[in-house]
Amino acid sequence: MIDVYSTATPNGHKVHIMLEECGLPYRVHYINIGAGDQFKPEFLAISPNNKIPAIVDEEGPDGQPMSLFESGAILLYLASKVGKFLGHTDREKFTTLQWLMFQMGGVGPMLGQAHHFRIYAPEKIAYAINRYTNEAQRLYRVIDKRLAESPYLAGDEYTIADIATFPWLRSWQNQGIDWAEYPHARRWFDEIAARPAVQRGVAVLADLRKPLTDDKAKNLLFGAGQYEKR
Numbered sequence: 001m002i003d004v005y006s007t008a009t010p011n012g013h014k015v016h017i018m019l020e021e022c023g024l025p026y027r028v029h030y031i032n033i034g035a036g037d038q039f040k041p042e043f044l045a046i047s048p049n050n051k052i053p054a055i056v057d058e059e060g061p062d063g064q065p066m067s068l069f070e071s072g073a074i075l076l077y078l079a080s081k082v083g084k085f086l087g088h089t090d091r092e093k094f095t096t097l098q099w100l101m102f103q104m105g106g107v108g109p110m111l112g113q114a115h116h117f118r119i120y121a122p123e124k125i126a127y128a129i130n131r132y133t134n135e136a137q138r139l140y141r142v143i144d145k146r147l148a149e150s151p152y153l154a155g156d157e158y159t160i161a162d163i164a165t166f167p168w169l170r171s172w173q174n175q176g177i178d179w180a181e182y183p184h185a186r187r188w189f190d191e192i193a194a195r196p197a198v199q200r201g202v203a204v205l206a207d208l209r210k211p212l213t214d215d216k217a218k219n220l221l222f223g224a225g226q227y228e229k230r
Contacts (some may be wrong), residue, residue: 001025001026001027001057001058001059001176002019002024002025002026002055002057002058003025003026003027003029003055003056003057003058004016004019004026004027004028004029004053004054004055004068005029005031005043005046005052005053005054005055005056006029006030006031006052006053006054006057006204006205007030007031007032007049007052007205007208007209008202008204008206008208008209009033009052009167009204010108010111010167010168010170010171011051011052011053011071011167012052012053012071012163012204012205013167013170013201013202014053014071014074014075014163015053015055015071015074015075015078016028016200016201016202016204017166017167017198017201017202018074018075018078018079018085018163018196018201019078019164019201019212020080020197020198020200020201021084021085021163021195021198021201022078022080022082022084022085022199023082026077028204028205030205030208031043031052032053033206034210036158038050038051038052038198039228040230043047044230046067046068047069047229048069049069049070050230051069051070053069053071053074054067054068054069055067055068055074055077056072057077057081066114071104071164072100072103072104072164075100075160075163076100076160077082077161079160084120085158085159085160086159086160087155087157087159088129092155092157093153095155096154096159096160096161099146099153099154099159099161100160100161100164101166101203102142102161102165103126103161103164103165104140104164106139107139107143107165107168108168110132110135111136111139111168111169111171111175112138113128113132113135114132114133114135114174114175114176115171115174115175116132116172117129117132118132118175119134120178133175133176133221136175137176137177137181140169140182140185141171141182143165143169143182143185143188144181144182144183144184144185145149147184147185147187147188148184151186151188152188153188154164155158158180158190158192160223162188163194164196166189166192166193167202169185169189170193170202180185196199
């Protein structure tokens, strides 16, 4: 059994989708990041960077429990555990890894900043909005160009690169994106969204997600509250 500590965010949904795709048994533990659950000692023990998601696998590689944080690392771990969604040859695996790193280093951080300055920032800063909206559009162009060449990001097969990237594109409207400009990415997005495991994955904890209007939650997520020594 795998215990998943998470909430309904793009990074959380990566792991929810992966577990559904793998068919592995799991239990979900809701981490209310607006209330500060991510700073509790028991969560920091498995996720020292106080970010979701994190997992504890009762049956780790050596038969002993193993905990992991960082969504990309978790996807790699689960892919290795079931022998799927990573590619078969070394060439396929490294192609998958480069697109996974593209998501981890570019798509996630930059689209996250676009969300922040377009939606959540307490003041509208034109420079920041333009910078991150333009970067979001650039990243979508990279994805669209790649998907004009192959069905999936890593090639002919659906992999963890697709699983990692898809949840971040679900909020395309908040990122200033017009799907008409990215037809190949839209084809890919719609195909993945129709997968039953993906639909189950994005439903995990979705009913607990609420609009971010609470000042305490904003302080914990974006303000001084997240920087307190703990």
